[in-house]
Amino acid sequence: MKFISRDTDYTMRALVFMASSSKKGAKHVITVDEIVDELGLPKIFMRRTLQKLARHKILSSYKGKEGGFSLLKSASQISLVDIIKIFQGNIDLTNCLLRGKVCPEVKKCPLRKRLKKIGQSLNKELNKITVASLL
Amino acid sequence: MKFISRDTDYTMRALVFMASSSKKGAKHVITVDEIVDELGLPKIFMRRTLQKLARHKILSSYKGKEGGFSLLKSASQISLVDIIKIFQGNIDLTNCLLRGKVCPEVKKCPLRKRLKKIGQSLNKELNKITVASLL
DNA sequence: CATTAATGATACTATTTTAGTATCATTAAT
DNA sequence: ATTAATGATACTAAAATAGTATCATTAATG
Numbered sequence: 001m002k003f004i005s006r007d008t009d010y011t012m013r014a015l016v017f018m019a020s021s022s023k024k025g026a027k028h029v030i031t032v033d034e035i036v037d038e039l040g041l042p043k044i045f046m047r048r049t050l051q052k053l054a055r056h057k058i059l060s061s062y063k064g065k066e067g068g069f070s071l072l073k074s075a076s077q078i079s080l081v082d083i084i085k086i087f088q089g090n091i092d093l094t095n096c097l098l099r100g101k102v103c104p105e106v107k108k109c110p111l112r113k114r115l116k117k118i119g120q121s122l123n124k125e126l127n128k129i130t131v132a133s134l135l
Numbered sequence: 136m137k138f139i140s141r142d143t144d145y146t147m148r149a150l151v152f153m154a155s156s157s158k159k160g161a162k163h164v165i166t167v168d169e170i171v172d173e174l175g176l177p178k179i180f181m182r183r184t185l186q187k188l189a190r191h192k193i194l195s196s197y198k199g200k201e202g203g204f205s206l207l208k209s210a211s212q213i214s215l216v217d218i219i220k221i222f223q224g225n226i227d228l229t230n231c232l233l234r235g236k237v238c239p240e241v242k243k244c245p246l247r248k249r250l251k252k253i254g255q256s257l258n259k260e261l262n263k264i265t266v267a268s269l270l
Numbered sequence: 271c272a273t274t275a276a277t278g279a280t281a282c283t284a285t286t287t288t289a290g291t292a293t294c295a296t297t298a299a300t
Numbered sequence: 301a302t303t304a305a306t307g308a309t310a311c312t313a314a315a316a317t318a319g320t321a322t323c324a325t326t327a328a329t330g
Binding site: 001002003004084088089090091092093110111114115118121122125126128129134 | 136138139219223224225226227228230245246249250253256257260261263264269
């Protein structure tokens with residue numbers, strides 16, 4: 001079962017690269033070309049995912065010549081769950097299990113409660129995996 | 136993000152139903168028709184999933200008139216992870232994240248270690264959710 | 271022993287999601 | 301004005317999911 005999609009995967013790599021190169025004191029604004037050249041990822045795909053991060057206020061974007069992307073949030077404030085949520089939606093284990101007749105009382109269902117709890121601790125753990133922690 | 140597929144979902148419901156009706160002292164062999172009539176699920180779909188469980192030695196199957204399916208493993212020995220594994224594969228969070236240049240040393244990668252650990256505890260928790268615990 | 275009622279196996283179709291491409295518009299530096 | 305970047309959006313291809321159809325096999329039973 002696949003848990004991480006390409007968007008999430010590629011984007012995490014791009015973020016780690018951006019964070020590490022801005023840490024080195026190099027310029028903060030990085031173009032998509034630089035990222036995909038370094039990481040060997042498909043350019044147009046990467047463009048779209050980074051644009052989405054910009055809309056979500058995780059990156060700043062600069063149009064025009066000498067433009068590109070830079071981190072808006074700090075590397076320690078960007079976690080794996082944030083990225084998963086953006087590209088794959090909330091991590092919700094209770095999705096669609098035992099609806100219907102077996103478990104008519106959704107609110108009271110003990111299974112849902114357990115799954116919810118498990119999902120919460122999963123979220124919590126994944127939240128600790130920040131870009132900064134991967135440098 | 137969807138975690139549970141239809142196969143897993145429907146199958147868990149069927150198992151709970153089978154376990155509860157055999158507990159009541161009713162006959163142990165149940166036909167697909169009885170299950171889908173009770174749960175309102177698509178019959179041919181259900182047939183395929185139950186056949187698969189039979190191949191995986193979770194159910195016994197009986198061909199011919201008066202045939203059907205019965206639990207081979209006991210309800211307390213069938214867990215949600217078992218079913219997920221059969222229909223959706225192993226629950227492996229490390230799948231495809233940060234391969235390639237960012238993380239060339241797969242064995243040593245600290246992220247993979249962390250994800251592996253998180254995945255293990257997730258498995259452990261889901262393993263506690265047995266059919267018996269849902270009756 | 272023919273009939274009937276069940277599963278076994280497998281191939282097929284439709285829908286949705288994921289992965290990736292193409293293109294034109296907009297913007298800013300020089 | 302030119303150039304080099306992102307913004308937005310529409311499109312295509314591949315894979316996974318959901319569900320159907322069908323014929324073969326088997327066992328009970330009148």
